[in-house]
Amino acid sequence: MSFDWLSSPCAQPDAELAESARAHQLQLTKPPGSLGTLEAVAIQLASLQRTAAPxxxxVWISVFAADHGVAEEGVSAFPQVVTGEMVRNFATxxxxxxxxxxxxxAxxxxxxxxxxNDPGDIPGVRRAIIAASTANFCHGPAMTEAQLDAALDVGAESVRAARKSEAQLFIGGEMGIANTTSAAALASALLDEPPSCLAGAGTGLNAAGIQHKVSVLERALAQHVTAKTALEQLRCLGGFEIAALVGAYVAAAQAGIPVLVDGFITTTAALAAVSIQPQLRPWLLFAHxxxxxxxxxxxMALEAEPLIDLGLRLGEASGAATAVPLLRLACALHNGMATFEQAGVSTA
Incomplete structure (x- = not known):
């Protein structure tokens, strides 16, 4: 099985346009830096989109849904049938x-x-079925190499469609009961940190439920201690939808499409993607x-500063979608404000 495409070069941000955008910000009718992150985002987008008017x-939003074998360990407050039911809810x-x-x-x-719980053919849903779920990673790898390859390509295919539609921003989302468990396992392995530092309430576990999740994660990590590369850790501990996100992030950077990253699961996928292909890091913006x-x-591991903090924990790309208006406002300010010279405003 070849995963060579993952290491193909990413598009390069335009350093000259970044400098030009930074100089433009200094000429706008405001004190330098007074719009804070809105200025930085506009400069980053100008560089990534290779334009003076970002x-x-x-906006293209791909929500990848898949189930997880580890759900049989009782790590979620919701039953596994919810994943398939939510696929229908997304589409309707x-x-x-x-x-x-x-x-x-968008x-x-x-x-x-x-x-x-296969909802069958639904208008507006792309069926890219790999299996009914991953395997329970407490007993063996979550995916075979062939399954991992297929999941990565599903993500890349969404980016190909986004590029065809001339999307200016790609957002990845996820749905899958027990996927916070999978993300916590993967993050623990990637960061070489104990699962107690990464495991949370997910769908709403209480303290006892979180402690049970930690014990499940400890068993899983012990099972896969020999998985040392990010790709192998993804295969052993990830989910189909998490692997699809990884593939999408790599493909987006290779295609030159900026990415807005959502919450815990998608950020863990971003960490795996950057570990596999470090060149993609400049293409990532972080929503919340x-x-x-x-x-x-x-x-922290990605040295990322998110745009907003609203106490969100839904997933589905909802946090990233919520942050899009801020990006639009940043672009509007960058493109629409008058310079000191245009407005006849003194600078000293």
Whole structure:
């Protein structure tokens, strides 16, 4: 099985346009740096989009759904059938991300990689079934190499579709009962830190439930102690939807499409993707700081400063979608404000 495409070069941000955008910000009618992160985001987008007038009018949101074998260990407050039911809810417009995507006039791409409660063919859902779920990683690897390869390509295929639609921003989301357990396991392995530092409430576990999750994670990590590379850790501990996110992030950077990263699970996927292909890091913007326990630690590892902190922990790309208006405002300010010279405003 070849994963060579993951190490293919990423597009290069335009350093000259970054400097030009930074100089432009200094000429706008405001004290230098007074718009804080909004200035930095506009400069970053100008560099990534290779334009003096950055924009995020065309947003592509891919939500990858899949089930996890580790759910049989009782690590979620919700039953596993919810994953398939939520796939239908995404497509029929009732989920949070569905509402947000409509409000943003964003393209919502729902992808089913395999659920134990298969909802069948649904208009608006791409079926990319790999298996009903991953294997229980407490007993063996979550995925075979062939399954990992397929999941990575599912993510890359969504990026190919986004590029064809001339998307200016890619957002990845996820749905899968027990996927905070998978993300915590993967983050623990990638960071070489105990699962107690990464495991949180997920769908709403109490203190006893979180402690049980930690014990499950300790068993799983002991099972896969020989998995040393990020790709092998992803295969052994990840989920189909997490692997799809990894593939999407790498493919987006290779295609030159900026990425807005959502919460704990997607940020863990970003950490795995950067570990596999370090060149993609400049292409990542980070939307929010989740309430999920391990998210702060993963953000720190990526040296990421998220745009907002609203106590969100839903997933589905909902936090990233919520942050899109800030990106749009940053671009509007960068492109629309008058310079001191244009406005006839004194600088001294």
């Amino acid at each position: 924009a995020v009018d065309r 417009g009732g989920a949070a991300i569905s509402v947000l995507a409509r409000s943003l006039d 393209k919502l791409d729902v992808v089913n990689l395999g659920t134990v 700081r989740s309430k999920e326990h391990g998210h702060v630690r993963v953000l």
